[in-house]
Structure formats: structure tokens, C-alpha cells
Amino acid sequence: MKVCKFGGTSLASAEQMQKVANIVMSDAERKIVVVSAPGKRFKEDTKVTDLLIALGDKALANEDVTDALQRVVSRYEQIANDLNLSKDVVNIIKDDLLSRLATKEEGEQKFSDLIKASGEDNNAKLFSYYLQSLGVDANYVDPKEAGLFVSKDYGNAQVLPEAYDHLYELRNRKGILIFPGFFGYTPDGELVTFSRGGSDITGSIVASAVDAELYENFTDVDSVFVANPNVVEDPVEIEELTYREMRELSYAGFSVFHDEALIPAFKKGVPVCIKNTNNPTAKGTMIVNERNYLINPIIGIASESGFSTIYVRKYLMNREVGFGRHLLEIIEDEGLSYEHMPSGIDDTSIILKGDQLTPEMEERIVARIKEDLDVDDVHVEHDFAMVMIVGEGMKEMVGIAAKATEALANVGVNIYMINQGSSEVSIVFGIIDADADKAVQELYNNFFVETKDPVA
Numbered sequence: 536m537k538v539c540k541f542g543g544t545s546l547a548s549a550e551q552m553q554k555v556a557n558i559v560m561s562d563a564e565r566k567i568v569v570v571s572a573p574g575k576r577f578k579e580d581t582k583v584t585d586l587l588i589a590l591g592d593k594a595l596a597n598e599d600v601t602d603a604l605q606r607v608v609s610r611y612e613q614i615a616n617d618l619n620l621s622k623d624v625v626n627i628i629k630d631d632l633l634s635r636l637a638t639k640e641e642g643e644q645k646f647s648d649l650i651k652a653s654g655e656d657n658n659a660k661l662f663s664y665y666l667q668s669l670g671v672d673a674n675y676v677d678p679k680e681a682g683l684f685v686s687k688d689y690g691n692a693q694v695l696p697e698a699y700d701h702l703y704e705l706r707n708r709k710g711i712l713i714f715p716g717f718f719g720y721t722p723d724g725e726l727v728t729f730s731r732g733g734s735d736i737t738g739s740i741v742a743s744a745v746d747a748e749l750y751e752n753f754t755d756v757d758s759v760f761v762a763n764p765n766v767v768e769d770p771v772e773i774e775e776l777t778y779r780e781m782r783e784l785s786y787a788g789f790s791v792f793h794d795e796a797l798i799p800a801f802k803k804g805v806p807v808c809i810k811n812t813n814n815p816t817a818k819g820t821m822i823v824n825e826r827n828y829l830i831n832p833i834i835g836i837a838s839e840s841g842f843s844t845i846y847v848r849k850y851l852m853n854r855e856v857g858f859g860r861h862l863l864e865i866i867e868d869e870g871l872s873y874e875h876m877p878s879g880i881d882d883t884s885i886i887l888k889g890d891q892l893t894p895e896m897e898e899r900i901v902a903r904i905k906e907d908l909d910v911d912d913v914h915v916e917h918d919f920a921m922v923m924i925v926g927e928g929m930k931e932m933v934g935i936a937a938k939a940t941e942a943l944a945n946v947g948v949n950i951y952m953i954n955q956g957s958s959e960v961s962i963v964f965g966i967i968d969a970d971a972d973k974a975v976q977e978l979y980n981n982f983f984v985e986t987k988d989p990v991a
């Protein structure tokens with residue numbers, strides 16, 4: 536049995552849905568289909584999830600929602616019309632949105648998740664109607680009834696262990712199951728979404744739960760490339776990489792697959808294949824447990840912008856027992872998560888995603904660090920990027936860091952921080968945001984340009 540997930544770009548229009556239907560029908564093993572909300576049809580287009588977020592915000596601000604609602608409904612309407620489906624389908628979707636909009640008083644976050652999740656829920660219904668219209672025995676699955684239980688972290692749900700046992704039962708259902716991605720339910724029945732891009736997570740959870748032979752993740756590129764194709768022109772394709780490598784790369788900016796989607800598949804050993812809906816015969820990229828990393832020690836280069844650092848300096852910091860704990864306690868009290876904490880003898884930096892900070896929070900943190908820890912200097916800086924080179928083979932190789940720093944020096948990129956994880960799967964360079972693209976391009980030139988052969 537295979538579980539396949541189709542992303543927003545794969546379901547953005549009637550034409551795309553036809554391709555997806557052909558892919559599903561071409562392999563009898565494709566029994567469970569996880570769908571996203573309709574995505575972008577062209578570069579400047581807006582994803583339905585973003586239209587829904589705008590709709591929810593308008594409703595919460597007590598503004599007129601007529602236009603915002605119509606924008607969402609018309610995306611489904613156009614698909615339904617072009618697929619010659621009955622108008623009833625669109626009416627069902629409109630009624631569903633209206634009933635969700637009527638729950639505004641139940642709490643902002645709860646309401647926002649309920650609105651956002653309608654994108655995948657209604658698309659799953661629409662796609663099952665379409666398959667049925669083609670004579671396929673397709674059945675929409677309600678994640679609540681199927682038992683996809685998650686934690687009550689609005690917009691950032693985590694799957695609960697019991698969900699796997701519930702979802703195993705999907706194996707016994709007949710026909711092709713159409714499962715909406717991106718959300719689950721708390722055990723007491725409240726809808727909560729995963730973080731953005733979370734349909735990949737749903738697919739991985741379901742694939743792991745039903746013990747699938749393969750989890751196919753269909754998107755709009757032929758493979759995962761060694762660098763973001765929006766930054767490097769025509770980059771080398773990756774044929775095979777490990778779960779750990781993919782997790783590092785997704786975390787660091789490879790938006791093609793959600794970083795949290797690796798864990799469920801990894802735990803169960805379900806291989807993941809990234810494939811192209813627009814070119815389904817292309818081989819795609821396999822994500823597996825082991826690869827021969829001596830052939831290609833480095834598998835990819837990623838970069839992510841929007842980091843901030845809290846820099847702290849205190850003479851004899853190294854001698855002060857409990858300094859680090861106190862510092863991190865302040866960060867914890869503010870509800871912040873941090874990504875890296877490189878340290879010297881008398882100073883340390885806490886690197887974190889900048890969008891978590893507000894100016895008031897910054898002021899509070901600086902004041903508290905000054906007061907509670909009696910430091911010589913503390914300040915916050917913004918607009919950093921983390922550039923990461925990733926590869927399981929680097930621990931066996933001498934000179935990888937030298938080759939990387941040489942590349943950055945070649946293009947005049949100043950390195951503010953270097954961090955090599957203990958497992959030696961990646962090296963992270965903290966640089967300023969504005970340098971990120973040229974850093975990736977030159978690292979790519981240094982590590983990959985001699986070869987245009989796919990890497991594995």
C-alpha cells in the first residue's frame with residue numbers, strides 16, 4: 536500500500552486535479568491520498584490557505600467578509616465548473632465556510648485554525664466527488680472520525696501517540712481514501728492545524744500508521760535539488776538522501792518538504808519519495824535510512840533568513856555556575872524557542888527566529904538579563920541568515936569547513952557565527968540576510984559545479 540500526498544500546486548486548478556486523478560488511478564497500490572488546499576496557479580497567485588487567513592482576520596476584526604469569502608469560494612467554483620461537477624458541491628463548500636464563520640466567539644486561535652483547515656477539508660471533499668464522477672470508488676475521510684489526534688497547540692499541533700493505532704484501521708477500508716492534510720483533532724474534539732506546510736506531516740503520519748511500503752510526496756519539481764532552484768540556476772538533482780539529511784535541509788530552508796514530516800516516516804522506516812505531478816515518470820528523490828555517503832559527502836546547501844541574536848558578554852562568564860541556565864530561563868519565561876547558542880569564554884549569543892520577538896519583549900529581555908545576571912553588555916541584533924551545508928559524509932572528510940569558508944571569503948561574505956552539530960551532519964554559518972543568496976551560489980559553485988550528475 537502506498538500513501539501519496541499532493542501539495543497545493545498539484546491541486547490548484549481543474550487541469551492539475553486531472554493529472555492527480557491520472558496518477559492515482561495509474562497504480563492500484565495508491566490507496567490513501569492526502570490532499571492540500573488549492574495552491575498557486577502561477578507565481579503571483581495566492582494560495583487558498585492565505586485567502587482563508589485573510590478571511591478569518593477580517594471576520595475577527597468585525598469587517599465585512601463578503602469579498603474575502605467570495606475569493607475563496609470562487610477558487611473551488613472554478614475548479615468544479617471546469618471539471619463539470621454539480622453546483623451542489625460548491626454550495627456545500629459555501630455552507631461549510633458560513634458555518635465555520637459563525638463560530639467566531641469561541642476564541643480567536645480556535646476560530647483561525649477552523650477557518651484555515653477548511654482549505655484542505657473542502658478540497659478533499661471536492662477531489663473525492665471528482666474521482667467518483669470518473670467512476671472511482673473514492674471516499675472522503677474525516678480526520679476526527681479516523682482518530683488523527685493531536686495536541687492543543689493551535690497552528691502548531693503535534694501528533695499524539697494513540698493516533699497511530701486509530702489510523703492503522705484505515706487499512707481495512709475499501710476504495711481509495713481521500714484524507715485532508717494539515718489538521719487533526721484533540722481527544723476532546725477540537726480542530727487544531729499543524730504549522731504551515733503541514734499536509735506533508737499528515738501524509739507522513741498516515742503512511743507511518745498504515746505501515747505503507749512508500750510515502751509519495753507529489754509537488755511541482757522533478758526532485759529535491761542540492762540547492763533551492765529559486766536561488767541557484769538549474770541545480771544538480773538529488774537521487775537519494777537520508778532522513779537526517781532531509782530533516783536538516785528542510786529545517787534550513789528547503790521548503791519542498793516540511794522538516795517535521797520526516798520523523799513519523801523515519802520511526803517506521805517508511806521510505807519517502809518526492810515526485811513531480813507535472814512529470815510523474817521522472818524518478819524523483821528517495822529519502823531513506825542509509826546511503827553511500829562516501830561518494831558524495833555533502834548532499835545540499837540551504838539557507839533561511841529572519842534570525843535574530845541576543846548577544847551577552849560578562850567577564851568570567853565561564854566561571855559562573857548556572858549562568859547559562861539563568862539566561863535560558865529568561866528566554867523560556869518569554870515563551871521563546873532558540874535555535875543555536877554559540878559561546879566564547881566571556882560571551883554567548885542566543886540565536887532565534889526573529890518573528891517571535893516584539894519590541895516590548897526585546898526591551899524586557901534586555902532589562903532582565905542586565906538586572907538578573909549583572910552582565911557587561913547585552914543587545915539584540917536582527918536580519919541574520921543561517922546558511923547550512925549538510926551531508927552525512929562530512930564527518931569522514933577533512934577540509935569541508937575550509938572549502939566552505941573559502942567560498943564565503945571568495946564573495947566577501949562575513950561570517951558572524953559557525954556551528955557544527957555534534958553529529959557532524961551539518962555546518963551552519965550565521966551571516967547577514969543580504970548576503971544569503973550569494974553565499975549559497977558560491978558554496979554551490981565550490982561543492983557541486985564540477986559535476987552535473989545527480990547526487991546520491
Ligand SMILES: Nc1ncnc2c1ncn2[C@@H]1O[C@H](COP(=O)(O)OP(=O)(O)O)[C@@H](O)[C@H]1O
Pocket residue numbers: 541542543544545571574732753754755756758759760761762763764765788789790791792
Ligand atoms: N532544494 C530544493 N529542491 C526542490 N525544490 C525546492 C528546494 N528548495 C525550495 N524548493 C521549492 O519548493 C517548491 C515546492 O514546495 P511547495 O511550494 O510547498 O509545493 P507544494 O505545493 O507541492 O506543497 C518548489 O517549487 C521549489 O521552488
Ligand SMILES: N[C@@H](CC(=O)OP(=O)(O)O)C(=O)O
Pocket residue numbers: 541542543544571572574582584585654716717730731732733734735
Ligand atoms: N495549505 C497549507 C498546508 C500545506 O501543506 O500546503 P502545501 O502542501 O501547499 O505546502 C499551507 O499552505 O500551509
